[in-house]
Amino acid sequence: MSNDSTARIVAGLRAWIAQAPPGARVPSNRALMAEYGAGPVTVQKAMHALAALGLVESRPGVGTFVRAVRTVRPPDYGWQTGALRSPQVRIPTLAMPLRATSPDAIGLHDGYPDRELLPERLVRAALARASRSDAALTRSAVAGLPELRAWFANELAEATPAGVTPPAPRDVVVLPGSQSGLSSLFRSLVGFGQPLLVESPSYWGAILAAAQAGVRVVPVPSGAGGPDPDELARAFEETGARAFYAQPNYANPTGAQWSPRLVEQVLDVVRAHGAFLVEDDWAHDFGIDTTARPVAALDDAGHVVYLRSLTKSVSPAVRVAAVVARGPARDRVLADRGAESMYVSGLLQAAALDVVTQPGWRTHLRTLRQQLRARRDLLVDSLADHVPQAHLEHVPPGGLNLWARLPDATDLDRLAGDCEAAGVMIAPGTEWFPAEPSGPFIRLNYSGPDPDRFADAARLIGRALARPADRRTV
Ligand SMILES: Cc1ncc(COP(=O)(O)O)c(C=O)c1O
Numbered sequence: 001m002s003n004d005s006t007a008r009i010v011a012g013l014r015a016w017i018a019q020a021p022p023g024a025r026v027p028s029n030r031a032l033m034a035e036y037g038a039g040p041v042t043v044q045k046a047m048h049a050l051a052a053l054g055l056v057e058s059r060p061g062v063g064t065f066v067r068a069v070r071t072v073r074p075p076d077y078g079w080q081t082g083a084l085r086s087p088q089v090r091i092p093t094l095a096m097p098l099r100a101t102s103p104d105a106i107g108l109h110d111g112y113p114d115r116e117l118l119p120e121r122l123v124r125a126a127l128a129r130a131s132r133s134d135a136a137l138t139r140s141a142v143a144g145l146p147e148l149r150a151w152f153a154n155e156l157a158e159a160t161p162a163g164v165t166p167p168a169p170r171d172v173v174v175l176p177g178s179q180s181g182l183s184s185l186f187r188s189l190v191g192f193g194q195p196l197l198v199e200s201p202s203y204w205g206a207i208l209a210a211a212q213a214g215v216r217v218v219p220v221p222s223g224a225g226g227p228d229p230d231e232l233a234r235a236f237e238e239t240g241a242r243a244f245y246a247q248p249n250y251a252n253p254t255g256a257q258w259s260p261r262l263v264e265q266v267l268d269v270v271r272a273h274g275a276f277l278v279e280d281d282w283a284h285d286f287g288i289d290t291t292a293r294p295v296a297a298l299d300d301a302g303h304v305v306y307l308r309s310l311t312k313s314v315s316p317a318v319r320v321a322a323v324v325a326r327g328p329a330r331d332r333v334l335a336d337r338g339a340e341s342m343y344v345s346g347l348l349q350a351a352a353l354d355v356v357t358q359p360g361w362r363t364h365l366r367t368l369r370q371q372l373r374a375r376r377d378l379l380v381d382s383l384a385d386h387v388p389q390a391h392l393e394h395v396p397p398g399g400l401n402l403w404a405r406l407p408d409a410t411d412l413d414r415l416a417g418d419c420e421a422a423g424v425m426i427a428p429g430t431e432w433f434p435a436e437p438s439g440p441f442i443r444l445n446y447s448g449p450d451p452d453r454f455a456d457a458a459r460l461i462g463r464a465l466a467r468p469a470d471r472r473t474v
Contacts, residue, residue: 005038009046012036017055022068026056089211095204096427097445102420106450106457108379109427111252112316113400113447117371119355119364123315126354127347135346142338144174144322145346148353152308152322159297167296167324173334176344178282178309178321182206182245184340185278185305185323186213188332195241199227201403201432201441203252203280206245217434220244222251224393226258229265236273243276249292250283253403253432253443255396263295270303276329277304285313285365288373289397302326305333310352312400313368320344320352375446375454376402382458383444389465390442400447403429406465410440418464424457 009032017026027035032043047064050056058064101107130136135145143149149172157166175181182205190196192214198206200219210217220227220235232244246266248258258266270277277295284292296306302325309321325333355361376395379402383390390404406415412428419426429441446454 005036005042006045006049009036009038009043010049013046013050014055017050017066020066022066024066026064026066028063088214091208091211095208095431096416097204097431097443099425101425101448102423104423105420106424106453106460107448108444108446108457109425110445110448111400112312114449116449117368117447118313118315119361120315122355122358122360122364123318123351126351126358127318129354130347130350133350135350138346140174140343140346140349142173142343143170143334144172144344145349145353148174148320148349149322151353151356152324155308156294156297156306156324159294160300161298164298165300167300167326171324171326171330173323173325173330173337174344174349175307175321175323175337176341176348177311177319178280178307178323179205179209180340181307181309181321181323182209182278182280183213184333184336185307186210186215186245188336189276189278189305189329190215190243195239197232197235197239197241197244198434199246199251200434200438201253201429202245202434203247203282204431206280207431207434210245219434221438222246222254222256224254224256226251226256226262227266229262229269232266233269233272236269236275242274243278244270245278245280247280247282248295249281250286250396250399252282252399253401253429253441255394255399255401255403257290257293257397258295260293263293263298267295267298267303271301275303278307279304280307282307282309282312283399284308285368286372286400287398288369288376292398296324300326302329305329310356313365314352314355318348318352318355320348372398372400372447375451378451379444379446379454379458382455383461386455386458386462387465388462390461400445402444402446404442404444406440406442408440410465412440412442415442415461415464418467419461422460422464424460426461 029040029043033040051058055067056064057067096109097111146169149169152172153167153169160166186196186209194215195218196210196215197220198217199222207217218235218239218241220232248263250257279295281292281294294306296304306324307321311319311321323333380395389407392402392404412430416426416428427443429443430437
């Protein structure tokens with residue numbers, strides 16, 4: 001008897017149940033033992049699993065039967081319309097990058113790297129060790145495991161130049177991914193109804209988190225070179241905002257990395273307006289031609305609040321990130337986290353710490369850089385060959401995405417639909433703009449599965465783009 005044999009019987013019976021009529025009799029345990037070459041305990045375990053899933057019911061002394069779906073009448077949820085009222089902000093239920101890839105389609109829309117880019121061996125070993133540690137059975141402190149907080153603080157301290165005081169472990173609050181960190185920061189540092197400056201385009205998830213927090217988003221134009229500091233200063237003055245959300249390294253979606261001069265200029269503007277820079281260092285581990293340079297390392301006066309995630313580089317299943325904030329801002333964030341989720345699973349924190357402190361982690365990051373370079377260049381070349389109308393303002397020096405501008409008349413929704421029907425999923429750029437898009441852009445992620453199909457994907461996009469527009473007038 002083994003878990004594998006149980007799983008095999010469960011899978012086989014699930015397929016059988018899917019096309020059996022409700023009430024059909026499931027083959028007897030004896031027949032299943034013969035069919036699967038399994039013992040009685042294994043078959044019984046499989047039956048228990050199917051019953052727990054609500055797929056079968058056993059009638060003692062009679063047999064086991066496919067559970068009937070008892071729908072007497074369709075449920076009436078109409079009363080909820082009145083109780084829920086209109087939503088204060090309309091948040092799309094599923095952003096394009098979160099959509100599952102259709103079977104056999106080439107997924108260029110997703111935001112998370114394929115598993116071949118993850119340190120799988122390190123992650124599995126770390127999870128096994130974590131499961132045997134105390135972390136598996138105890139509650140973590142609200143701010144996180146002390147050793148993990150020290151690791152995050154130390155990483156930033158290593159980038160801190162002489163003359164600047166590095167962050168301490170107490171400045172670090174561990175998060176279950178940086179997405180919920182964004183919500184916390186917008187809630188606790190900006191506040192309902194207050195303005196928040198945001199690069200445009202910017203990460204769609206940050207725009208949603210701001211909407212959910214009731215924060216008023218004010219776009220600041222940004223591109224392959226980062227934001228314009230004069231525009232930033234103007235926006236601070238016009239709105240009275242006290243916070244600017246930005247991604248100085250390999251921005252999602254543009255791939256921009258700020259030059260050292262721009263970093264100084266933005267810091268000057270932020271300081272002059274007594275404001276926070278919320279720095280989202282989501283792609284810290286995805287440098288290709290350069291290495292990420294956290295702006296937070298240059299600030300010890302608490303202006304820069306730094307978000308650093310491990311979920312994309314360690315594993316999307318080890319959902320661990322951190323915020324580094326100094327002064328009263330850190331206390332606000334910590335209070336918000338306590339109210340929001342109390343603490344992050346210590347098991348995941350221990351596993352994340354284990355991975356990033358193994359010697360194999362550095363080796364993995366070096367290999368990852370080469371893999372990302374090969375994938376990025378392959379997609380750039382494929383676009384040049386098959387979608388010459390797509391304009392890349394630059395080849396991003398890091399990150400996971402290409403941001404391509406298409407001809408002005410492009411109907412992005414139709415293009416995305418045509419591409420999906422042809423077997424390639426792309427992300428229309430609209431979701432990355434806090435206000436009206438400045439043009440028709442698409443975001444293509446080169447870290448998904450099957451890079452050997454990038455040329456095919458580009459060919460399909462080129463073909464969909466060449467399809468004449470419907471002769472419909474609005
Ligand atoms: C810019 C940026 N910030 C934050 C996140 C959220 O990452 P996490 O997985 O840490 O929640 C993402 C995910 O795509 C992202 O692109």
